């Protein structure tokens with residue numbers, strides 16, 4: 398079923414708010430901790446050796462003496478703060494494998510955020526993910542190690558844009574991808590992720606829906622359902638860089654290569670793929686199929702994280718990095734736990750409306 402219409406982004410962008418300098422409210426309430434020693438020595442090497450085992454296929458031994466003192470300090474501070482670290486699949490291997498408590502795609506992280514039995518949540522991902530964690534956990538301290546970790550999709554649409562769309566298409570349900578600000582979620586009927594977008598669209602029983610803000614995900618969903626879709630011209634700056642020509646080139650030079658792609662990619666890329674799915678579905682596919690050689694058409698840290706788990710699979714890596722995800726580093730995570738920064742806050746009225754849309758998605762059985 399084709400897209401009915403794809404409307405353009407507003408020139409106004411909703412960049413993540415930069416907090417006022419100084420201590421966060423959480424730091425004033427809970428206090429700052431002393432900065433732990435970051436010395437590399439035999440004891441640190443011994444205590445972290447089991448963690449290095451997990452990533453030795455993708456992180457050279459020469460780099461471990463830099464990472465290990467941070468890994469040890471972060472894991473100790475997590476206990477002291479009663480904190481949990483949620484890390485997206487696009488985080489680097491030393492974060493994903495050595496300090497995260499929960500890893501996954503946006504849907505998995507949103508679901509786990511509702512179950513978090515901790516006083517503090519550190520979101521190793523981008524700002525909209527930390528906002529989602531805060532929306533679902535209004536009484537917890539939610540931190541993001543770098544508040545400038547934004548997202549080109551979240552910045553493609555504003556709450557005003559959604560209100561204008563509602564006025565133009567009265568009565569039509571609005572589904573927003575979780576890669577949006579809290580204000581945009583608050584204007585929506587329900588959220589979705591790339592894991593459950595088709596099921597969410599079909600769950601509403603409507604003939605036509607407004608699907609925001611990823612045009613390519615909307616096109617992918619439209620190819621999988623009879624529901625008619627009004628789309629928005631937002632794009633992920635990482636996935637839109639892949640091209641069908643590039644993938645045909647890989648295929649020609651290696652006919653046995655399997656290609657699996659994320660639905661934020663343009664349609665000519667998905668047309669070349671043997672499998673299309675969210676990051677979680679791509680990981681499950683590689684675990685189940687164990688291909689000899691595979692290219693994961695998505696942010697390139699994910700291939701490293703899966704390779705650490707499945708060293709027998711050869712990953713061809715066209716390396717498109719997300720500059721926002723890469724703002725999160727071990728030193729910044731440590732600072733987050735020591736100084737309780739950057740604290741993420743959401744206006745209570747906005748949060749209540751956004752929570753309704755997120756929880757409606759979380760409670761769907763898909």
Ligand code: SF4
Pocket residue numbers: 523547548549550551576633634635636696719720721722
């Ligand atoms: S990979 Fe794309 S969708 Fe994901 S955070 Fe980066 S810019 Fe946003």
